[in-house]
Structures are given as structure tokens and as C-alpha cells.
Amino acid sequence: xxxxxxxxxxxxxxxxxxxxxxxxxxxxxxxxxxxxxxxxxxxxxxxxxxxxxxxxxxxxxxxxxxxxxxxxxxxxxxxxxxxxxxxxxxxxxxxxxxxxxxxxxxxxxxxxxxxxxxxxxxxxxxxxxxxxxxxxxxxxxxxxxxxxxxxxxxxxxxxxxxxxxxxxxxxxxxxxxxxxxxxxxxxxxxxxxxxxxxx
Numbered sequence: 001x002x003x004x005x006x007x008x009x010x011x012x013x014x015x016x017x018x019x020x021x022x023x024x025x026x027x028x029x030x031x032x033x034x035x036x037x038x039x040x041x042x043x044x045x046x047x048x049x050x051x052x053x054x055x056x057x058x059x060x061x062x063x064x065x066x067x068x069x070x071x072x073x074x075x076x077x078x079x080x081x082x083x084x085x086x087x088x089x090x091x092x093x094x095x096x097x098x099x100x101x102x103x104x105x106x107x108x109x110x111x112x113x114x115x116x117x118x119x120x121x122x123x124x125x126x127x128x129x130x131x132x133x134x135x136x137x138x139x140x141x142x143x144x145x146x147x148x149x150x151x152x153x154x155x156x157x158x159x160x161x162x163x164x165x166x167x168x169x170x171x172x173x174x175x176x177x178x179x180x181x182x183x184x185x186x187x188x189x190x191x192x193x194x195x196x197x198x199x
Contacts, residue, residue: 057107061169069149070101073135080187081130087187100182109175119165120154129155131183155180
């Protein structure tokens with residue numbers, strides 16, 4: 001056997017010996033590591049900031065209580081009005097409800113230049129389709145519950161407004177059809193279940 005291939009006993013190796021080359025840690029390497037760490041922190045913070053829901057303008061429009069209800073209220077009820085008939089739909093546990101909340105909370109989803117001091121009923125033209133969303137809590141506010149928030153919608157042209165009719169604003173073009181489609185699908189599904197039970 002070749003002597004070079006015989007392993008050297010660990011006891012005969014000098015103290016501090018390693019079988020791979022030592023990489024010196026220089027001051028420059030330390031600063032580069034710190035710079036990479038800080039860049040990662042800044043990128044993560046920027047990502048969180050730009051992805052978070054922007055609420056400044058929606059809070060001004062809806063009010064703090066309605067915004068809080070949209071965010072946290074456990075009970076969500078939809079009333080659809082079609083041909084003079086009302087459909088009352090409980091949305092609790094409905095898939096996509098979180099997306100609906102986000103669509104109504106995010107200020108970028110509104111065309112703020114269209115805001116007017118009118119009710120959606122007075123603005124609606126053509127063949128309007130009205131709906132009302134109520135975000136509520138079974139507990140009273142004095143018992144730690146959340147005050148109810150009510151949003152009125154006109155699904156054809158994408159108007160949304162306050163329940164007291166004091167002001168309205170249009171949803172952005174890319175959000176309007178998504179909200180209309182979601183609420184219409186829920187209304188049709190509710191009608192189908194009702195028809196099935198009556199057969």
C-alpha cells in the first residue's frame with residue numbers, strides 16, 4: 001500500500017489543523033455581509049408597505065366605524081334587489097369573502113374623482129341593479145362588539161355609497177366587474193338552492 005494513502009492519525013496532527021483552506025474574514029467581508037443583511041431588511045419592509053391595504057381615502061369616505069366593520073365584523077349579509085324582489089343572503093363562510101372585503105377596503109379600487117354628494121339611487125341610469133352589504137356583530141358595541149357598517153351598491157355601473165345617501169363613488173374599472181360577478185353568482189346560487197328545496 002502506498003504510504004501517501006495511509007490516513008494520518010488525528011493525534012499526530014498539529015493543534016488547530018483543518019483539512020480545508022482557511023478563509024480569512026476581512027473587514028471588507030464583514031461590511032459586505034452587513035450590507036446584504038440591511039438590503040434584505042429594506043426589501044422586505046418595502047414589500048410589506050406596498051402590498052398592505054391602503055385605507056386613508058376609504059376611511060375618509062366610509063368612516064372609521066364602517067371600515068372597522070368591513071375588516072372585523074363576523075356576520076356579513078347581502079340583500080340583492082332585482083325586479084322589485086329582495087334576496088337576503090348570509091355570506092358567512094362564503095369562499096371569496098376575504099377578497100370582497102379587500103376590494104371594498106383598498107383605496108386604489110375606487111375612482112375618487114367621481115365622488116359626489118348624492119345617493120346611488122339618484123345617480124343610477126338604465127337598468128340598475130341594487131344591493132346592500134351589511135357587516136355586523138351579534139354583540140352590542142357597549143359589550144365589546146363592532147358597530148354595524150352598511151354599504152349600498154349599484155352593480156350595473158359600479159357605484160357604491162353610504163347608507164344615508166350622503167355620498168357615492170364609483171369602483172375602478174377592473175374591480176367593478178369582479179364585485180358584480182361575485183355578488184350575482186351568490187344571488188343565483190341562493191335562488192337555485194331555494195328552487196331545489198321547493199321542488
